[in-house]
Amino acid sequence: MNEISTKELFSSWAKKSFKNVYYFVGEEKTLKESAIKKLKEIINPNDFNFSKHSLPEADISSVISEANTTSVFSDLRIVILDGLEKLKVAEMPEIVKYVEDPSPDTCLILISDKKPLASDAIAKNINKGVIVNFEKFNIYEAQSFLRSQIENAGAAISAEAVEIIIELAGLDMATLENEAAKLIAYHHGKKTPINEKDALQSIGFSQDKNPFELAKAIQVKNKDTSIKIIENLLQQGMEPLRIIYTISTLLQKLLKVKILSNSGMPGDSIHYAAGVSKGQYYYLDIAVRNFSKNALVKNIERCLEAESLFKSSKNKNPVITLKQIVYGIMRSK
Numbered sequence: 001m002n003e004i005s006t007k008e009l010f011s012s013w014a015k016k017s018f019k020n021v022y023y024f025v026g027e028e029k030t031l032k033e034s035a036i037k038k039l040k041e042i043i044n045p046n047d048f049n050f051s052k053h054s055l056p057e058a059d060i061s062s063v064i065s066e067a068n069t070t071s072v073f074s075d076l077r078i079v080i081l082d083g084l085e086k087l088k089v090a091e092m093p094e095i096v097k098y099v100e101d102p103s104p105d106t107c108l109i110l111i112s113d114k115k116p117l118a119s120d121a122i123a124k125n126i127n128k129g130v131i132v133n134f135e136k137f138n139i140y141e142a143q144s145f146l147r148s149q150i151e152n153a154g155a156a157i158s159a160e161a162v163e164i165i166i167e168l169a170g171l172d173m174a175t176l177e178n179e180a181a182k183l184i185a186y187h188h189g190k191k192t193p194i195n196e197k198d199a200l201q202s203i204g205f206s207q208d209k210n211p212f213e214l215a216k217a218i219q220v221k222n223k224d225t226s227i228k229i230i231e232n233l234l235q236q237g238m239e240p241l242r243i244i245y246t247i248s249t250l251l252q253k254l255l256k257v258k259i260l261s262n263s264g265m266p267g268d269s270i271h272y273a274a275g276v277s278k279g280q281y282y283y284l285d286i287a288v289r290n291f292s293k294n295a296l297v298k299n300i301e302r303c304l305e306a307e308s309l310f311k312s313s314k315n316k317n318p319v320i321t322l323k324q325i326v327y328g329i330m331r332s333k
Contacts, residue, residue: 003131006031013042018076020102021129023084023122024111028134030174032111035132036080039107049074055083060091064098071105084112084122092121099126137171139275145173149180156193157183163277164199164212179203211238211246218250219287223330230322240318241310247325248303255296257284262293295332302328 024032049071053063063081071077099122102108116123123131137145143162150157169179186202187194217225233243256274265273271281306321
């Protein structure tokens with residue numbers, strides 16, 4: 001299987017180099033949409049030379065027929081088939097036959113939210129085409145993307161502010177685009193770089209009452225501060241599910257660092273393997289000494305149980321549940 005990154009894809013398009021078949025795979029939907037928009041801008045097909053179909057509604061024979069139709073008044077016809085993970089087994093042969101010998105006048109884009117298995121017949125038989133991996137950002141790609149969004153708008157942002165946004169908003173591209181837009185609007189007219197306080201206020205928290213501070217308090221096993229922050233977050237209207245997710249995410253990071261440290265991996269490599277920044281790793285490495293591997297696993301399991309309760313709406317008193325989770329973590333050794 002000939003697989004390339006999104007960076008390689010955009011680089012080839014910038015040179016006006018196109019394949020006849022692209023197999024877009026992975027969970028990053030926003031970047032897939034951006035890629036299709038970019039391709040349309042470059043090729044500029046008319047309405048006759050562009051079509052998009054989605055499974056399971058799409059008729060495969062009609063899609064293939066369009067792909068085999070000669071383009072008119074355009075260098076390439078663009079045909080998109082989305083939702084390939086929903087493709088029926090009986091529909092597979094027709095697509096496999098096409099990708100083995102695609103039309104030279106068409107750019108067929110197959111889209112799946114899942115990565116193909118080694119046995120995937122389409123991936124194995126693509127000729128004159130490539131598989132493009134649209135994986136979710138890792139922490140470094142997310143930080144770089146957020147920073148570029150801010151800088152492209154003529155502003156600057158501190159490393160600490162970037163870490164806070166990533167920690168609280170996650171790694172999804174669309175979410176980060178939205179948070180960048182909010183930060184830019186919030187910071188409009190200011191000459192200083194966006195700092196931690198700006199980031200927290202933009203995302204809806206005060207400097208001392210936010211999930212980021214909760215994670216810090218749990219890391220150093222400060223029970224009273226942890227409970228106080230949880231109570232304040234609930235008063236601010238934060239959902240219990242999001243609070244338990246913050247706690248669970250921290251514990252999972254600690255467990256990763258614990259396992260990687262015990263494996264003998266060099267300290268300067270662990271932060272990358274664990275998916276955290278060097279700054280985060282410094283504090284996690286100190287905190288993890290207060291927990292055994294079994295204690296971390298047990299507390300993660302308790303968080304998952306609480307998460308299920310919150311999702312099912314069976315928990316009538318989330319404050320008590322969250323406090324019990326914190327008490328259990330504080331007793332861990």
